Amino acid sequence: MNMENIKDFLLHDFFVTGEPMIYMADVAIILVSLAIVFVLTYFKKWKWLWKEWLTTVDHKKIGIMYIIAALAMLFRGGADGLLMRAQLALPNLHFLNAQHYNEIFTTHGTIMIFFMAMPFLFGLINVAMPLQIGARDVAFPYLNAISFWLFFFGALLFNLSFVIGGSPDAGWTSYTPLAEKGLDPGVGENYYLIGLQLSGIGTLASGINFIVTILKMRAPGMTLMKMPMFTWASLITSVIIVFAFPVLTVALAMLTIDRLFGAHFFTADSGGMPMMWANLFWIWGHPEVYIVILPAFGIFSEVISTFAGKKLFGYKAMVWSMIVICVLSFFVWVHHFFAMGAGPAVNSFFGVSTMLIAIPTGVKIFNWLLTLYKAKIRFTTANLWALAFIPNFVIGGITGVMLAVVPADFQYHNSYFLIAHFHYVLIAGTVFAVFAGLHYWWPKMFGHMLNERLGKWAFWIFVIGFNVCFLPMHFVGLMGMTRRLYTYPADLGWTPWNFIETIGAFAMGVAFIIMVYNIYWSARYGERDTTGDPWNGRTLEWAVSSPAPEYNFATIPEVKSLDAFWEMKKNGEVEKWRKQPLEPIHMPDNSYRPFVISVLFFIAGFGFVFEWLWLGVIGLIGVFLCLALRSFEKDEGHHIPVEEIERTERAAGRL
Amino acid sequence: MSETHAVATESRGPLEYATKDGQMKIFGFWVFLGAEVVLFSCLFAVYLAYLHHTAGGPTAHDLYEVKGFLIETLLLLTSSFTCGLGIHELRRRNKAGVLAWLLITLLFGLGFIGMEVKEFVDYVGEGATLSTSAFLSSFYILVGTHGAHVSLGILWMIAVMIQLGLYGINPVTARKAFIVGLYWHFLDVVWVFIFTAVYLTGLVL
Numbered sequence: 001m002n003m004e005n006i007k008d009f010l011l012h013d014f015f016v017t018g019e020p021m022i023y024m025a026d027v028a029i030i031l032v033s034l035a036i037v038f039v040l041t042y043f044k045k046w047k048w049l050w051k052e053w054l055t056t057v058d059h060k061k062i063g064i065m066y067i068i069a070a071l072a073m074l075f076r077g078g079a080d081g082l083l084m085r086a087q088l089a090l091p092n093l094h095f096l097n098a099q100h101y102n103e104i105f106t107t108h109g110t111i112m113i114f115f116m117a118m119p120f121l122f123g124l125i126n127v128a129m130p131l132q133i134g135a136r137d138v139a140f141p142y143l144n145a146i147s148f149w150l151f152f153f154g155a156l157l158f159n160l161s162f163v164i165g166g167s168p169d170a171g172w173t174s175y176t177p178l179a180e181k182g183l184d185p186g187v188g189e190n191y192y193l194i195g196l197q198l199s200g201i202g203t204l205a206s207g208i209n210f211i212v213t214i215l216k217m218r219a220p221g222m223t224l225m226k227m228p229m230f231t232w233a234s235l236i237t238s239v240i241i242v243f244a245f246p247v248l249t250v251a252l253a254m255l256t257i258d259r260l261f262g263a264h265f266f267t268a269d270s271g272g273m274p275m276m277w278a279n280l281f282w283i284w285g286h287p288e289v290y291i292v293i294l295p296a297f298g299i300f301s302e303v304i305s306t307f308a309g310k311k312l313f314g315y316k317a318m319v320w321s322m323i324v325i326c327v328l329s330f331f332v333w334v335h336h337f338f339a340m341g342a343g344p345a346v347n348s349f350f351g352v353s354t355m356l357i358a359i360p361t362g363v364k365i366f367n368w369l370l371t372l373y374k375a376k377i378r379f380t381t382a383n384l385w386a387l388a389f390i391p392n393f394v395i396g397g398i399t400g401v402m403l404a405v406v407p408a409d410f411q412y413h414n415s416y417f418l419i420a421h422f423h424y425v426l427i428a429g430t431v432f433a434v435f436a437g438l439h440y441w442w443p444k445m446f447g448h449m450l451n452e453r454l455g456k457w458a459f460w461i462f463v464i465g466f467n468v469c470f471l472p473m474h475f476v477g478l479m480g481m482t483r484r485l486y487t488y489p490a491d492l493g494w495t496p497w498n499f500i501e502t503i504g505a506f507a508m509g510v511a512f513i514i515m516v517y518n519i520y521w522s523a524r525y526g527e528r529d530t531t532g533d534p535w536n537g538r539t540l541e542w543a544v545s546s547p548a549p550e551y552n553f554a555t556i557p558e559v560k561s562l563d564a565f566w567e568m569k570k571n572g573e574v575e576k577w578r579k580q581p582l583e584p585i586h587m588p589d590n591s592y593r594p595f596v597i598s599v600l601f602f603i604a605g606f607g608f609v610f611e612w613l614w615l616g617v618i619g620l621i622g623v624f625l626c627l628a629l630r631s632f633e634k635d636e637g638h639h640i641p642v643e644e645i646e647r648t649e650r651a652a653g654r655l
Numbered sequence: 656m657s658e659t660h661a662v663a664t665e666s667r668g669p670l671e672y673a674t675k676d677g678q679m680k681i682f683g684f685w686v687f688l689g690a691e692v693v694l695f696s697c698l699f700a701v702y703l704a705y706l707h708h709t710a711g712g713p714t715a716h717d718l719y720e721v722k723g724f725l726i727e728t729l730l731l732l733t734s735s736f737t738c739g740l741g742i743h744e745l746r747r748r749n750k751a752g753v754l755a756w757l758l759i760t761l762l763f764g765l766g767f768i769g770m771e772v773k774e775f776v777d778y779v780g781e782g783a784t785l786s787t788s789a790f791l792s793s794f795y796i797l798v799g800t801h802g803a804h805v806s807l808g809i810l811w812m813i814a815v816m817i818q819l820g821l822y823g824i825n826p827v828t829a830r831k832a833f834i835v836g837l838y839w840h841f842l843d844v845v846w847v848f849i850f851t852a853v854y855l856t857g858l859v860l
Contacts, residue, residue: 139679204690212683216675242686246694254701255794262794263785264710265701271789272709280697624810631814631831 006235011112013187016166019100026163055140055590059126060548062148066123066444067438069152073115074512076159080108082509085469089502091490101486102169103188107162109172111191113292114199115155117426120434121295122151122206124289125234128441129210131541132228134219134471136552139212141588142635147209149598157605161191167607168192171484173285174255176266176277181259190609193256198601200248205243210234212472219540221559225319228539228563229305234296236322237291240329244287251280260611275340282333290329292426294322294435297364300386303436306535307383308375314367321360328357328384338409347406354404365390367404380535381455385436388463389428396424399474415482417477423470435459442522443529447547451526454518464548465507472497530653538566543574545652551587554645554654555580569597578654583648584639591635597626668744671828677830684786684834688841691740695845698800699852702793711790715857718778724854727770728846731805732762742836753832757816760839764809771802790811794853801849804842811835 016022040046054062083104087096096104130138138144142574161167168188170179179189214235218227227235245630254265255277264272305312312318334342370389379382399421403412412418440481442450481488488494533542543565544552557577566573604619649655671677706715738760744752775795778784785795815831822828 139683166735207684207691208683208690211686216679218683241692242690246690247697250694250697250701254792255795257785257792261785263796264789265792265796267789269710270787271705271710273704273789276701276704280701283697546735628814629809632818 014164016163022163028608029163048257050592051590054595055548055592057145057147057202057588057594058550059130059138059141060445063123063150065517066119066126066151067445070116070120070123070434071516073111073119073155077108077111077116078509078512078614080104080111082505084108085502085505088488088497088498089484091488091495093487098486099169102171102484103162105484106168106171106174106192107158108160110196111155112170112174112426113288114196115151117156117292117430117434118203119151119551120153121237121292122147122203122432124299124437124441125210125230125237125295125481126447128541129231129234130213130217130436130553131444131544131548132539133214133217133222134233134540134553134556134564137219137588138209139217140166140209142591142594142630143205143209146589146597147206147593149594150202150205150601151199153598153602153605154195154197154202157198157602157609158191159297160494160606161188161195165191173278173281174260175281176255176274177268179255179277180267182267187609187611188369188540190256190259190611193259194608195253196604197249197252197256198598198605200245200252203241203296204245204249207238207245208212209240209436210238214238214478218238219556219559219564222564226317226559226562226564229318229353230295230298230539230603231299232319233294233322236326237294240287240291240294240326243330244284244291247280248284248288250283254280256462256608261606278337278340279333282336283330285336286333287329289425290325294325296323296389296430299433299440300368300389302539303382303386303440304371305563306440306537307378307380307386307465308372309372309378309411309536310375311538312367313373314363314369315562317496318367321363325357328360332357335404335409338406339413344406351404351406351409354440354511355401358397358401363376364489365394365397379639380439381450381452381459382436382439382535384459385432385439386454388459389432389436390468391431392424392428392463396421396426396428400425412477414482415475415477416481416483419483420470420473420477423473427466427470435462443534443546444532444541446547448522448526448528449534450522451518454514454521458514458518461514462508465504467504468507469501471503472501476501531566532652535563538563540565542569543577545649545654549648549652551585551640551645552583554582554649582642584641585645586637586639588637589635593626593630597623667781669833670826671745671826671833673756673826674792674830680830681757681834681837684837689755690839691841695797695800698793698797698850702797702855703852705789705793706857710790712787712791713778713781713783715791715853715860718781718783719754719854719857721858723770727767727774728850730763730767730770731843731846734760734767735840736840737763738836740831745824745829745832750819750824753819757812757819757832761809761812761816764805764812764839768802768806768809771798775799782856786849798849801842801845804845805812807835808835808839808842811838835843 011017018397040049046622053065056062083096087093087101093132115173126138126144129135165187168174168179168191170184170189170192174189174192177183200424214227214231215456254263257263258265258267258272264270266274267275268274301312301318332354334340334346334353338350368386372387377387379387399417403409403418403421439450442448476494479492479494481492481494488498526581529546532545533548535542540546540553540557540559543557555577557564557568568577600618600619600622604616604623607613607615607617607619668779671681736750737756741753741756741760778791783791785792786828812835815828815835
């Protein structure tokens with residue numbers, strides 16, 4: 001290869017060139033990276049970063065890192081959304097061209113689902129779930145760190161695509177044969193396939209980890225039916241993960257093999273069936289919807305019960321409805337492509353099974369309402385998000401039942417009506433929940449409260465902006481506007497609605513900025529949480545100081561009933577529990593290897609993206625070496641001596 | 656979490672379950688095998704859907720030969736039996752016995768992999784490659800994924816045997832040997848399905 005060839009490769013295939021916005025992004029990425037390096041060097045924080053964060057196996061710190069990464073991805077995915085809304089604000093705009101628009105709706109969807117919603121929920125599960133069950137960490141802390149770093153480097157690989165090599169452009173569903181090599185050459189789709197594969201492995205590991213943690217590590221006395229609802233939601237979500245994610249693994253691997261090695265799983269020729277991809281994708285994809293909504297239900301249950309000051313209404317019905325949703329979630333996938341033409345019998349089955357899900361979900365909605373009935377409700381920011389969830393989510397639920405009506409679905413299919421539907425369930429469900437959870441558990445993570453006034457401003461602007469943006473999409477959808485259009489003519493009557501939608505979208509952007517400012521403001525001036533129990537909470541995470549100490553519980557409490565901490569407070573048992581004699585606490589050791597193994601996965605992944613198989617193989621050999629080193633490692637952990645526990649507890653005012 | 660809490664009291668059942676850490680890791684591995692069942696189910700479903708999608712290329716009838724896959728089956732099923740004997744010796748705390756039976760298991764496993772590689776090479780020689788048809792894509796990926804699992808299992812078993820040799824039988828090495836045994840038996844179960852759904856079905860249908 002001579003110099004001309006190298007230059008040609010770099011300018012045409014490697015770096016994305018010719019787009020002013022991309023150049024701006026290049027500059028921004030370089031400046032931000034330099035700024036981070038400068039700050040870390042100037043304040044001599046490299047060692048701190050490595051020892052306290054990059055090598056940590058502490059579930060709370062891993063949870064916090066998940067949340068930071070998810071907020072960054074919310075920014076990226078949100079920016080994509082705003083670019084789309086800007087392009088669609090008026091007819092015949094040329095702000096984005098068709099190709100650029102395709103890339104942006106692809107990355108918007110992929111990032112929001114895989115790199116925002118899931119990690120945000122995983123972050124909250126990591127922070128709160130072990131505390132709720134009275135455990136000192138998850139079952140496999142080392143594996144937990146691997147899960148996080150695989151997600152992180154999977155997300156990094158995916159995000160690299162828009163400056164190096166080019167973004168994927170076949171939609172977040174990556175339907176074949178469009179996503180096959182013949183119709184979509186270039187590396188964009190490879191980024192999609194391998195980025196998701198990496199983070200998917202991490203997700204599967206998390207699912208296994210959470211199941212074992214919840215089933216094997218609960219405090220004495222906490223039977224399954226005495227677990228907090230968020231823990232129940234985490235358990236059921238993990239079960240769905242274990243049975244759904246392998247399907248995605250297989251689908252991604254097959255499409256990768258099609259693209260890299262010329263197989264014919266989903267090609268239109270040589271016997272391949274493009275709709276096989278759609279089936280596999282949605283056999284994973286519909287359970288995935290419940291993976292991001294059940295933890296959200298769990299958060300709302302905790303928040304509503306806490307701020308209503310009442311036991312959750314219908315606890316058993318809440319648990320069973322989640323189990324029913326979990327089972328049904330595997331029997332509805334065809335409703336994503338009724339238009340495929342599977343025939344009336346198949347479509348009817350999947351239409352009915354889809355409608356059935358409305359029953360357990362309805363049970364849950366009524367249980368939340370009945371928890372609030374005749375309660376002295378405290379309207380904190382966390383609770384406002386939970387209260388706004390109920391009516392907004394119900395709108396999404398009702399349109400969901402409408403979409404399940406097969407004959408009608410041929411009208412709604414892939415229209416903006418569908419876009420409105422799933423944004424109402426995913427934003428009003430998942431996004432409201434992670435915001436509620438963020439405000440609710442913030443003091444437990446950082447020891448100070450988020451400012452309520454700023455929080456409420458952000459809440460109102462976001463919720464109003466959300467409805468202004470997505471409610472009109474129902475109407476333009478019924479007027480015939482289909483999804484993934486990059487522009488539209490002026491004479492269809494869509495223009496005013498689209499313009500209004502864009503205003504709503506930017507309002508949500510403003511609310512996000514207020515929220516980020518709130519984080520900054522509260523860190524500096526926010527009220528400190530000295531009690532560990534700022535909300536008069538009901539579950540065990542509020543029994544420990546804020547932020548929770550490394551070992552979580554100096555002594556493990558004995559659980560006698562649901563809402564264990566509430567009962568302890570009511571019966572005056574808190575002081576007695578705190579005065580129990582201390583013993584040395586065994587904790588796992590930090591390890592550099594989860595980080596390193598994920599870097600090696602990233603290197604291998606980058607190799608496969610560019611089809612440089614030698615680099616892929618080198619990376620994978622490194623991965624195997626790390627696995628072997630781990631096998632031969634004696635990982636016995638360490639003990640925290642009683643004096644140190646006493647010192648920590650005294651500093652928190654507990655002794 | 657803790658391997659130092661390992662108080663191995665022999666009265667409380669098998670050594671690999673003696674510590675909380677051992678119990679959790681074994682249980683976690685069972686959950687992982689649940690995920691593996693789903694993974695292989697997808698590969699089987701895709702293969703069966705593509706059974707006749709041969710696109711004018713070689714069919715199952717043209718390719719499969721009874722003698723080859725029968726020997727493969729016997730090798731792998733026997734290896735599962737010897738692996739079970741190894742775990743039996745583990746329960747008897749007989750280190751030499753464990754190592755001997757696991758070594759035999761490994762040799763059977765290597766024989767199986769050798770046969771499978773030869774089978775694939777022969778097919779490719781007959782012009783049946785990954786890119787010939789959807790049928791062959793799904794055949795190579797289903798059977799190849801199983802073969803890759805067995806190969807990884809061989810490397811893994813070697814690592815566990817070295818540790819058994821170095822450190823003797825203790826709650827940690829017992830747990831490791833037990834888990835690699837679970838993995839090995841699981842791969843045998845998958846092979847029974849491959850034998851039925853791929854080879855027998857391919858010759859009959």
